[in-house]
Amino acid sequence: MGRWLVGLPAAMLPAGLALPALSAVGDPQHAGPLYFVTCLAVAVAFAAVGIRLSRGSRAAAVMGVAIVALASLLLEQASYPGAAAVVAAALGWGIGALVEWPPERRWRAISGLIGGSETLVLLRFGLGVWQAGLALIAIALWCCWRSLGSGGQSHAPGRAPRAAYLGVAGLLALFSAFWVGSTSPSVEWFGQLTYHGPRDRNEVALTFDDGPNGAATAEIGRFLADRGVHATFFLVGKAVVRDPGTATALLSDGHIVANHSYNHGAFSYLDPSYPELMQTQRAIAERVGVCPALFRPPHGTHTWFMSRIVSGHGMRLVTWDVSAKDWVEDDAVRLAKNILAKVKPGSIILLHDGIDGIPPVDRSVVVKALPAILDGLKARGLKPVALDVLLGTPPYLPLSECLPAVADGAAR
Protein backbone atom coordinates (compact mmCIF):
# COMPACT_ATOMS: atom_id res chain seq x y z
CA MET A 1 0.00 0.00 0.00
CA GLY A 2 2.84 2.37 0.93
CA ARG A 3 4.42 1.55 -2.39
CA TRP A 4 1.29 2.77 -4.12
CA LEU A 5 0.84 5.89 -2.03
CA VAL A 6 4.32 7.14 -2.81
CA GLY A 7 4.95 5.43 -6.12
CA LEU A 8 1.91 6.70 -7.93
CA PRO A 9 2.48 10.41 -7.30
CA ALA A 10 6.17 9.92 -8.00
CA ALA A 11 5.24 8.34 -11.31
CA MET A 12 2.70 10.98 -12.15
CA LEU A 13 4.64 14.11 -11.32
CA PRO A 14 6.72 13.99 -14.49
CA ALA A 15 3.47 13.45 -16.39
CA GLY A 16 2.08 16.44 -14.55
CA LEU A 17 5.03 18.44 -15.83
CA ALA A 18 4.25 17.43 -19.37
CA LEU A 19 0.49 17.76 -19.14
CA PRO A 20 0.30 21.57 -19.24
CA ALA A 21 1.33 21.07 -22.86
CA LEU A 22 -1.97 19.29 -23.34
CA SER A 23 -3.97 22.24 -22.07
CA ALA A 24 -1.96 24.65 -24.23
CA VAL A 25 -2.37 22.82 -27.54
CA GLY A 26 -5.40 23.49 -29.67
CA ASP A 27 -7.46 26.40 -28.60
CA PRO A 28 -7.49 28.05 -25.16
CA GLN A 29 -11.29 28.33 -25.35
CA HIS A 30 -11.59 24.55 -25.28
CA ALA A 31 -8.68 23.57 -23.13
CA GLY A 32 -9.61 24.88 -19.69
CA PRO A 33 -8.94 23.47 -16.20
CA LEU A 34 -11.57 20.74 -16.56
CA TYR A 35 -9.84 19.45 -19.66
CA PHE A 36 -6.48 19.52 -17.93
CA VAL A 37 -7.88 17.56 -14.96
CA THR A 38 -9.46 15.03 -17.32
CA CYS A 39 -6.16 14.44 -19.10
CA LEU A 40 -4.38 14.12 -15.78
CA ALA A 41 -6.96 11.60 -14.55
CA VAL A 42 -6.60 9.53 -17.71
CA ALA A 43 -2.82 9.53 -17.37
CA VAL A 44 -3.02 8.60 -13.66
CA ALA A 45 -5.33 5.69 -14.37
CA PHE A 46 -3.07 4.31 -17.06
CA ALA A 47 0.06 4.82 -15.00
CA ALA A 48 -1.57 2.87 -12.15
CA VAL A 49 -2.20 -0.10 -14.40
CA GLY A 50 1.33 0.19 -15.74
CA ILE A 51 2.88 0.15 -12.26
CA ARG A 52 0.87 -2.85 -11.23
CA LEU A 53 1.56 -4.97 -14.28
CA SER A 54 5.07 -4.10 -15.36
CA ARG A 55 6.71 -4.77 -12.01
CA GLY A 56 10.33 -5.65 -12.46
CA SER A 57 10.06 -6.39 -16.17
CA ARG A 58 12.93 -5.07 -18.23
CA ALA A 59 10.95 -5.39 -21.47
CA ALA A 60 8.17 -3.28 -19.96
CA ALA A 61 10.68 -0.66 -18.93
CA VAL A 62 12.17 -0.48 -22.44
CA MET A 63 8.66 -0.23 -23.84
CA GLY A 64 7.98 2.55 -21.34
CA VAL A 65 10.92 4.56 -22.65
CA ALA A 66 9.72 4.14 -26.23
CA ILE A 67 6.15 5.11 -25.38
CA VAL A 68 7.16 8.16 -23.36
CA ALA A 69 9.38 9.30 -26.23
CA LEU A 70 6.58 8.80 -28.76
CA ALA A 71 4.00 10.50 -26.53
CA SER A 72 6.35 13.46 -26.05
CA LEU A 73 6.70 13.84 -29.81
CA LEU A 74 2.92 13.59 -30.26
CA LEU A 75 2.28 16.16 -27.53
CA GLU A 76 3.99 18.71 -29.70
CA GLN A 77 1.69 17.88 -32.59
CA ALA A 78 -1.65 17.09 -30.94
CA SER A 79 -4.08 19.82 -31.88
CA TYR A 80 -7.39 18.25 -30.91
CA PRO A 81 -8.48 17.62 -27.33
CA GLY A 82 -9.49 14.02 -28.09
CA ALA A 83 -6.15 13.22 -29.66
CA ALA A 84 -4.32 14.85 -26.77
CA ALA A 85 -6.29 12.75 -24.26
CA VAL A 86 -5.21 9.55 -26.01
CA VAL A 87 -1.63 10.79 -25.97
CA ALA A 88 -2.02 11.44 -22.24
CA ALA A 89 -3.07 7.82 -21.78
CA ALA A 90 -0.04 6.60 -23.72
CA LEU A 91 2.22 8.90 -21.72
CA GLY A 92 0.82 7.66 -18.43
CA TRP A 93 1.15 4.07 -19.52
CA GLY A 94 4.72 4.58 -20.62
CA ILE A 95 5.63 6.28 -17.36
CA GLY A 96 3.97 3.49 -15.42
CA ALA A 97 6.19 1.00 -17.19
CA LEU A 98 9.27 3.13 -16.64
CA VAL A 99 8.76 3.44 -12.90
CA GLU A 100 9.33 -0.26 -12.39
CA TRP A 101 12.76 -0.25 -13.92
CA PRO A 102 14.85 -2.92 -12.14
CA PRO A 103 16.25 -1.41 -8.90
CA GLU A 104 19.91 -1.63 -9.90
CA ARG A 105 19.18 0.65 -12.84
CA ARG A 106 16.91 3.03 -11.04
CA TRP A 107 19.13 6.08 -11.17
CA ARG A 108 19.44 5.80 -14.88
CA ALA A 109 15.65 5.51 -15.12
CA ILE A 110 15.05 8.46 -12.79
CA SER A 111 17.43 10.77 -14.60
CA GLY A 112 16.02 9.73 -17.96
CA LEU A 113 12.47 10.27 -16.78
CA ILE A 114 13.02 13.65 -15.19
CA GLY A 115 15.36 14.76 -17.97
CA GLY A 116 12.90 13.76 -20.67
CA SER A 117 9.97 15.50 -19.04
CA GLU A 118 11.96 18.62 -18.37
CA THR A 119 13.22 18.75 -21.96
CA LEU A 120 9.65 18.47 -23.12
CA VAL A 121 8.51 21.28 -20.86
CA LEU A 122 11.49 23.44 -21.82
CA LEU A 123 10.79 22.93 -25.50
CA ARG A 124 7.18 23.81 -25.07
CA PHE A 125 7.20 26.64 -22.51
CA GLY A 126 10.59 27.42 -21.12
CA LEU A 127 11.12 26.31 -17.51
CA GLY A 128 8.89 27.92 -14.89
CA VAL A 129 9.54 27.96 -11.13
CA TRP A 130 6.63 25.68 -10.28
CA GLN A 131 7.75 23.14 -12.86
CA ALA A 132 11.24 23.04 -11.41
CA GLY A 133 9.66 22.69 -7.95
CA LEU A 134 7.53 19.76 -9.03
CA ALA A 135 10.54 18.04 -10.54
CA LEU A 136 12.46 18.42 -7.26
CA ILE A 137 9.52 17.04 -5.28
CA ALA A 138 9.32 14.09 -7.67
CA ILE A 139 13.01 13.31 -7.16
CA ALA A 140 12.71 13.72 -3.39
CA LEU A 141 9.67 11.43 -3.17
CA TRP A 142 11.40 8.83 -5.25
CA CYS A 143 14.54 8.90 -3.12
CA CYS A 144 12.50 8.61 0.13
CA TRP A 145 10.54 5.72 -1.23
CA ARG A 146 13.67 3.84 -2.28
CA SER A 147 15.70 4.60 0.84
CA LEU A 148 12.89 3.53 3.17
CA GLY A 149 12.53 0.32 1.20
CA SER A 150 9.39 -0.71 -0.55
CA GLY A 151 8.03 -2.52 2.49
CA GLY A 152 8.29 -6.15 1.43
CA GLN A 153 8.54 -7.24 -2.16
CA SER A 154 5.23 -8.60 -3.32
CA HIS A 155 5.42 -11.19 -6.04
CA ALA A 156 5.60 -10.05 -9.65
CA PRO A 157 2.63 -10.66 -11.94
CA GLY A 158 2.78 -13.59 -14.33
CA ARG A 159 3.72 -13.68 -17.99
CA ALA A 160 0.23 -13.42 -19.43
CA PRO A 161 -0.80 -10.15 -17.75
CA ARG A 162 2.57 -8.64 -18.66
CA ALA A 163 2.26 -9.69 -22.29
CA ALA A 164 -1.28 -8.31 -22.41
CA TYR A 165 -0.08 -5.07 -20.86
CA LEU A 166 2.76 -4.66 -23.35
CA GLY A 167 0.49 -5.51 -26.27
CA VAL A 168 -2.19 -3.02 -25.27
CA ALA A 169 0.38 -0.32 -24.50
CA GLY A 170 1.98 -0.81 -27.91
CA LEU A 171 -1.37 -0.68 -29.69
CA LEU A 172 -2.35 2.42 -27.76
CA ALA A 173 0.88 4.15 -28.73
CA LEU A 174 0.40 3.22 -32.39
CA PHE A 175 -3.21 4.32 -32.31
CA SER A 176 -2.32 7.67 -30.78
CA ALA A 177 0.39 8.17 -33.41
CA PHE A 178 -2.14 7.52 -36.16
CA TRP A 179 -4.79 9.68 -34.58
CA VAL A 180 -2.58 12.66 -33.89
CA GLY A 181 -0.88 12.35 -37.28
CA SER A 182 -4.11 12.26 -39.22
CA THR A 183 -6.06 14.88 -37.26
CA SER A 184 -3.38 17.57 -36.97
CA PRO A 185 -3.55 20.05 -39.86
CA SER A 186 0.14 20.89 -39.51
CA VAL A 187 1.55 17.35 -39.39
CA GLU A 188 3.56 16.83 -42.55
CA TRP A 189 4.99 13.43 -41.64
CA PHE A 190 1.52 11.96 -42.21
CA GLY A 191 1.29 12.78 -45.90
CA GLN A 192 2.56 15.77 -47.84
CA LEU A 193 0.60 18.97 -47.23
CA THR A 194 0.94 22.76 -47.13
CA TYR A 195 -0.22 24.65 -44.05
CA HIS A 196 1.42 28.02 -44.58
CA GLY A 197 3.03 30.10 -47.31
CA PRO A 198 6.43 31.84 -47.41
CA ARG A 199 7.29 33.44 -44.04
CA ASP A 200 9.55 36.04 -45.61
CA ARG A 201 6.85 37.92 -47.50
CA ASN A 202 4.10 40.01 -45.94
CA GLU A 203 1.26 38.03 -47.48
CA VAL A 204 -1.42 35.91 -45.86
CA ALA A 205 -4.41 34.02 -47.25
CA LEU A 206 -8.01 34.19 -46.08
CA THR A 207 -9.75 30.86 -46.69
CA PHE A 208 -13.42 29.98 -46.21
CA ASP A 209 -14.66 26.41 -45.87
CA ASP A 210 -17.91 24.47 -46.09
CA GLY A 211 -19.89 26.63 -48.55
CA PRO A 212 -21.51 27.61 -50.77
CA ASN A 213 -23.99 28.70 -48.13
CA GLY A 214 -26.41 30.99 -49.95
CA ALA A 215 -26.68 34.54 -48.65
CA ALA A 216 -23.80 34.22 -46.15
CA THR A 217 -21.31 33.15 -48.83
CA ALA A 218 -22.60 35.81 -51.22
CA GLU A 219 -22.26 38.51 -48.58
CA ILE A 220 -18.71 37.51 -47.62
CA GLY A 221 -17.67 37.26 -51.28
CA ARG A 222 -19.11 40.68 -52.12
CA PHE A 223 -17.71 42.41 -49.03
CA LEU A 224 -14.19 41.18 -49.76
CA ALA A 225 -14.43 42.08 -53.45
CA ASP A 226 -15.57 45.60 -52.52
CA ARG A 227 -12.47 45.93 -50.36
CA GLY A 228 -10.30 44.67 -53.23
CA VAL A 229 -9.48 41.43 -51.41
CA HIS A 230 -9.42 38.00 -53.06
CA ALA A 231 -9.95 34.92 -50.95
CA THR A 232 -10.10 31.16 -51.43
CA PHE A 233 -13.36 29.26 -50.89
CA PHE A 234 -13.13 25.51 -50.25
CA LEU A 235 -16.47 24.24 -51.49
CA VAL A 236 -18.35 21.12 -50.42
CA GLY A 237 -19.49 19.11 -53.48
CA LYS A 238 -23.05 18.43 -52.37
CA ALA A 239 -23.55 22.14 -51.57
CA VAL A 240 -22.24 23.14 -55.02
CA VAL A 241 -24.80 20.83 -56.62
CA ARG A 242 -27.56 22.43 -54.55
CA ASP A 243 -26.42 26.04 -55.01
CA PRO A 244 -24.22 26.45 -58.09
CA GLY A 245 -25.19 30.11 -58.56
CA THR A 246 -23.49 31.26 -55.36
CA ALA A 247 -20.35 29.30 -56.23
CA THR A 248 -20.22 30.85 -59.70
CA ALA A 249 -20.69 34.36 -58.25
CA LEU A 250 -17.51 33.85 -56.19
CA LEU A 251 -15.55 33.43 -59.41
CA SER A 252 -17.03 36.60 -60.88
CA ASP A 253 -15.90 38.46 -57.75
CA GLY A 254 -12.33 37.31 -58.42
CA HIS A 255 -12.12 34.66 -55.69
CA ILE A 256 -10.63 31.20 -56.06
CA VAL A 257 -12.78 28.11 -55.55
CA ALA A 258 -11.29 24.84 -54.34
CA ASN A 259 -12.27 21.30 -53.33
CA HIS A 260 -13.40 20.48 -49.76
CA SER A 261 -14.83 16.93 -50.25
CA TYR A 262 -18.29 15.95 -51.39
CA ASN A 263 -20.16 15.05 -48.20
CA HIS A 264 -17.91 16.57 -45.52
CA GLY A 265 -18.21 13.34 -43.52
CA ALA A 266 -16.09 12.85 -40.41
CA PHE A 267 -14.69 9.44 -41.34
CA SER A 268 -14.56 9.32 -45.15
CA TYR A 269 -10.87 10.26 -44.97
CA LEU A 270 -10.22 6.71 -43.76
CA ASP A 271 -11.21 5.27 -47.17
CA PRO A 272 -7.82 4.62 -48.84
CA SER A 273 -9.26 5.21 -52.34
CA TYR A 274 -10.92 8.49 -51.26
CA PRO A 275 -13.52 8.67 -54.08
CA GLU A 276 -14.95 11.96 -52.78
CA LEU A 277 -12.01 13.87 -54.22
CA MET A 278 -12.98 13.22 -57.84
CA GLN A 279 -16.70 13.28 -57.10
CA THR A 280 -16.27 16.88 -55.95
CA GLN A 281 -13.96 17.77 -58.83
CA ARG A 282 -16.69 16.65 -61.26
CA ALA A 283 -19.40 18.57 -59.38
CA ILE A 284 -17.39 21.80 -59.42
CA ALA A 285 -16.28 21.39 -63.03
CA GLU A 286 -19.83 20.71 -64.25
CA ARG A 287 -21.58 23.42 -62.23
CA VAL A 288 -18.95 26.14 -61.93
CA GLY A 289 -16.78 25.48 -64.98
CA VAL A 290 -13.35 25.20 -63.32
CA CYS A 291 -11.22 22.26 -62.21
CA PRO A 292 -9.67 23.06 -58.79
CA ALA A 293 -6.00 22.38 -58.16
CA LEU A 294 -6.32 22.86 -54.39
CA PHE A 295 -7.91 20.45 -51.93
CA ARG A 296 -8.56 20.76 -48.20
CA PRO A 297 -9.77 17.70 -46.30
CA PRO A 298 -12.70 18.21 -43.90
CA HIS A 299 -11.39 18.92 -40.36
CA GLY A 300 -7.85 18.78 -41.78
CA THR A 301 -7.87 15.00 -41.26
CA HIS A 302 -5.60 13.24 -43.72
CA THR A 303 -3.73 10.01 -44.36
CA TRP A 304 -0.81 8.95 -46.53
CA PHE A 305 -3.30 7.39 -48.95
CA MET A 306 -5.28 10.61 -49.33
CA SER A 307 -2.11 12.64 -49.81
CA ARG A 308 -0.95 10.28 -52.58
CA ILE A 309 -4.31 10.42 -54.36
CA VAL A 310 -4.39 14.22 -54.20
CA SER A 311 -0.88 14.61 -55.63
CA GLY A 312 -1.60 11.82 -58.13
CA HIS A 313 -4.30 14.04 -59.60
CA GLY A 314 -1.89 16.96 -59.87
CA MET A 315 -3.54 18.69 -56.90
CA ARG A 316 -2.17 20.16 -53.72
CA LEU A 317 -3.37 19.40 -50.17
CA VAL A 318 -3.67 22.66 -48.24
CA THR A 319 -4.60 23.03 -44.55
CA TRP A 320 -4.03 26.08 -42.33
CA ASP A 321 -1.93 27.45 -39.48
CA VAL A 322 -4.38 29.99 -38.06
CA SER A 323 -7.78 29.00 -36.68
CA ALA A 324 -9.89 30.66 -34.00
CA LYS A 325 -12.57 27.97 -34.15
CA ASP A 326 -15.01 30.33 -35.84
CA TRP A 327 -17.54 27.49 -36.14
CA VAL A 328 -18.15 27.56 -32.37
CA GLU A 329 -17.43 31.25 -31.78
CA ASP A 330 -20.37 33.63 -31.32
CA ASP A 331 -18.50 36.85 -30.53
CA ALA A 332 -17.23 38.67 -33.65
CA VAL A 333 -14.86 40.94 -31.69
CA ARG A 334 -13.22 37.97 -29.95
CA LEU A 335 -13.03 36.05 -33.24
CA ALA A 336 -11.16 38.88 -34.96
CA LYS A 337 -8.89 39.31 -31.92
CA ASN A 338 -8.02 35.60 -31.75
CA ILE A 339 -7.26 35.45 -35.48
CA LEU A 340 -5.04 38.53 -35.34
CA ALA A 341 -3.21 37.22 -32.27
CA LYS A 342 -2.07 34.13 -34.20
CA VAL A 343 -1.46 35.49 -37.68
CA LYS A 344 2.07 35.97 -39.07
CA PRO A 345 3.60 36.39 -42.52
CA GLY A 346 2.65 33.46 -44.75
CA SER A 347 -0.29 32.39 -42.59
CA ILE A 348 -3.24 30.53 -44.05
CA ILE A 349 -6.29 31.65 -42.07
CA LEU A 350 -9.21 29.25 -41.60
CA LEU A 351 -12.74 30.68 -41.55
CA HIS A 352 -16.14 29.23 -42.43
CA ASP A 353 -18.80 30.72 -44.70
CA GLY A 354 -20.86 27.55 -44.12
CA ILE A 355 -20.97 24.62 -41.72
CA ASP A 356 -20.41 21.10 -43.09
CA GLY A 357 -22.00 22.09 -46.41
CA ILE A 358 -25.47 22.11 -44.84
CA PRO A 359 -27.21 25.40 -45.73
CA PRO A 360 -28.69 27.61 -44.70
CA VAL A 361 -26.64 28.41 -41.61
CA ASP A 362 -26.11 31.78 -39.98
CA ARG A 363 -22.51 32.99 -40.39
CA SER A 364 -23.06 36.57 -39.28
CA VAL A 365 -20.25 36.18 -36.73
CA VAL A 366 -17.75 35.88 -39.61
CA VAL A 367 -19.43 38.64 -41.62
CA LYS A 368 -19.17 40.96 -38.60
CA ALA A 369 -15.57 39.99 -37.80
CA LEU A 370 -14.22 40.53 -41.33
CA PRO A 371 -13.85 44.36 -41.23
CA ALA A 372 -11.79 44.12 -38.02
CA ILE A 373 -9.72 41.24 -39.44
CA LEU A 374 -8.93 43.20 -42.62
CA ASP A 375 -8.09 46.33 -40.63
CA GLY A 376 -5.90 44.34 -38.24
CA LEU A 377 -3.99 42.69 -41.11
CA LYS A 378 -3.43 46.08 -42.69
CA ALA A 379 -2.16 47.51 -39.40
CA ARG A 380 0.36 44.64 -39.25
CA GLY A 381 1.45 45.30 -42.84
CA LEU A 382 0.02 41.94 -44.00
CA LYS A 383 -1.68 41.75 -47.37
CA PRO A 384 -4.48 39.19 -47.81
CA VAL A 385 -4.17 37.34 -51.13
CA ALA A 386 -5.76 34.24 -52.66
CA LEU A 387 -3.94 30.94 -52.10
CA ASP A 388 -2.61 30.70 -55.67
CA VAL A 389 -0.75 33.99 -55.13
CA LEU A 390 0.46 33.09 -51.62
CA LEU A 391 1.74 29.68 -52.71
CA GLY A 392 2.78 30.65 -56.25
CA THR A 393 0.78 27.77 -57.67
CA PRO A 394 -1.89 27.62 -60.40
CA PRO A 395 -5.41 27.63 -58.88
CA TYR A 396 -6.95 25.40 -61.54
CA LEU A 397 -6.14 22.40 -63.72
CA PRO A 398 -7.32 21.89 -67.31
CA LEU A 399 -11.04 21.06 -67.28
CA SER A 400 -10.27 17.68 -68.84
CA GLU A 401 -8.57 16.62 -65.57
CA CYS A 402 -11.94 16.91 -63.80
CA LEU A 403 -14.10 15.63 -66.64
CA PRO A 404 -12.08 12.91 -68.42
CA ALA A 405 -15.22 11.42 -70.01
CA VAL A 406 -16.10 14.75 -71.64
CA ALA A 407 -12.54 15.20 -72.85
CA ASP A 408 -12.55 11.70 -74.36
CA GLY A 409 -15.89 12.38 -76.04
CA ALA A 410 -14.64 15.65 -77.52
CA ALA A 411 -11.48 14.00 -78.81
CA ARG A 412 -13.44 11.27 -80.56
Ligand SMILES: [Zn+2]
Ligand atom coordinates in the same frame (compact mmCIF):
# COMPACT_ATOMS: atom_id res chain seq x y z
ZN1 LIG B 1 -14.98 21.87 -43.47
